[in-house]
Amino acid sequence: MDIKEKRILLTLITSVMTFAFYIIYVYQNILKDNLDLLNDFKFWGKSFLILIPVAIVIQIVVHIGFAIYIKVTSDEEIDPIDDERDKLIELKAIKISHHIFIVGFALSMGSLAMDMRPWVMFVILLSSGFIASIVNEILRLYYYRKGI
């Protein structure tokens, strides 16, 4: 497994763990005793706004730690150049993950159109964004290993 594949795997694991811990944290500390908040737009707005920077900061910290670890333990190049193959893989993966998000977005709007509670729309939106990012990483890993 080369450095790019390791990085993708790291991003994937970090994303899943960050999302899982965040959901558990929000449920345990905020939602557990007050499930009515699920229909509060302010709650969802805050949840989204906090999750995004938290996830970005965790990714940055983890990747800095990874770069230090690689520098110390091996002579692999930490930041190999992004060439045409990398760009093609990224484009293909992003294209498919965008389609997944668009389907999720349509479903979330559908839930509103069908008079479902607002929290259903937010859950679908959040889930589709998460699934799209996970699929993006898995596809990149797949294309790197199996070829394009």
Next chain:
Amino acid sequence: MYKILISNNIRRLRFFADEMTQQELADRTGVSRQTIVAIENGKYFPSLELAFLIAHTFQKPLEEVFTFEITEKEKSKK
């Protein structure tokens, strides 16, 4: 409908170029070593630009680096 099978002689050409390493070829063509590995293993077909650069690195014509075979695809049964 035709199907094109592309193969390459990069491994052999590297051998005859004083056993040029994949990293050296990568450096000369401006791509990563992983891309050279993928091309050699037939997991990635380079752009025309990169293909010409590889051929230029070995001072060989393109058709000596990359070869292709055209076969007719079977028509799908309805």
